[in-house]
Amino acid sequence: MMETKIFVVKTQVGQEENVANMFEKAAKRIDNKIVAVLAPKELRGYIFVEGYDIDVIKKLIRHMKYAKDVLEKDVKIEEIEHFLFPPSAVANIEEGMIVELVSGPFKGEKAKVTRIDDAKEEITVELLDSMVPIPITVRGEQVRVLKKKEDE
Amino acid sequence: MRACRRCHILTDKTTCPYCGEPTSEHWQGYLVVVKPEESIIAEKMKIKMPGKYALKVR
Ligand SMILES: [Zn+2]
Numbered sequence: 001m002m003e004t005k006i007f008v009v010k011t012q013v014g015q016e017e018n019v020a021n022m023f024e025k026a027a028k029r030i031d032n033k034i035v036a037v038l039a040p041k042e043l044r045g046y047i048f049v050e051g052y053d054i055d056v057i058k059k060l061i062r063h064m065k066y067a068k069d070v071l072e073k074d075v076k077i078e079e080i081e082h083f084l085f086p087p088s089a090v091a092n093i094e095e096g097m098i099v100e101l102v103s104g105p106f107k108g109e110k111a112k113v114t115r116i117d118d119a120k121e122e123i124t125v126e127l128l129d130s131m132v133p134i135p136i137t138v139r140g141e142q143v144r145v146l147k148k149k150e151d152e
Numbered sequence: 153m154r155a156c157r158r159c160h161i162l163t164d165k166t167t168c169p170y171c172g173e174p175t176s177e178h179w180q181g182y183l184v185v186v187k188p189e190e191s192i193i194a195e196k197m198k199i200k201m202p203g204k205y206a207l208k209v210r
Contacts, residue, residue: 004192017182024204027186035187036194040207041180050193077192084196086181086208121210 004035006050006080007057008071013045015066020047022067026060034060040083048080089121089140099125099143106136110146155179155206160197162204170201181207 011019016039027034033056038048049057054070061067093099097113111125114135121140126133154175155161156168168175183205188194199205 004190006193020182020184024184024186032187032190035185036191037184037186038193039182041182048193050191077196081196083181084183084193084207089210119210 002052004050004052005054005074006048006077007054007074009047009049009057009061010068010070011045011047012066012068016043016045016047019064019067022064023049023060030056030060038080038083040080041086042083048075048083088118090116090118090123092145093123093140093143094148097145098128098147099123100146101125101138101142102144103142104138111136111143113143153179153204155209157209160205160207160209161201162206176209179206179209183207 020037034051036050110128115124158173
């Protein structure tokens with residue numbers, strides 16, 4: 001069997017999933033010359049289309065409102081593999097670390113990590129500037145690590 | 153849309169129609185598999201069934 005290639009398609013920002021769905025529909029129409037479409041969260045304005053022929057993709061995107069272009073050079077699976085297995089949002093966070101809340105009602109506040117929930121990718125923190133330490137649970141994406149441990 | 157915690161397939165059901173696991177509304181990354189038997193991406197993800205999948209579910 002012929003090997004597939006992975007092509008990079010530029011899309012309008014925010015329309016990545018939409019364009020991926022259009023490729024899926026088109027794939028069925030053109031006898032599955034597209035085998036998979038990947039839209040990682042970390043990439044804005046780009047998706048990966050796995051198929052056989054760049055000319056097929058070029059032809060398809062001419063009729064897609066939100067697809068803009070396809071890059072001439074394809075990418076290897078090794079180059080995009082990290083997108084397939086996104087790291088946990090709490091991967092770099094440990095108990096005792098000092099973090100800054102970057103979103104939500106306590107945005108800008110500094111806090112100490114007291115508990116980590118790996119399954120939910122949530123952490124529980126106590127605000128540093130609060131008289132009474134009230135535990136607050138937030139998503140891992142909502143904090144930025146400032147210091148490894150309080151006394152380091 | 154919700155995603156199955158085990159197989160990552162996207163569904164609007166609260167239980168996965170394929171493996172019976174509970175689904176979650178917290179997911180990210182989007183993958184459409186058309187021909188799993190020909191796709192290197194599907195092979196890496198160990199996906200054997202065409203469909204729409206989340207890359208990460210929590
Ligand atoms: Zn499932």
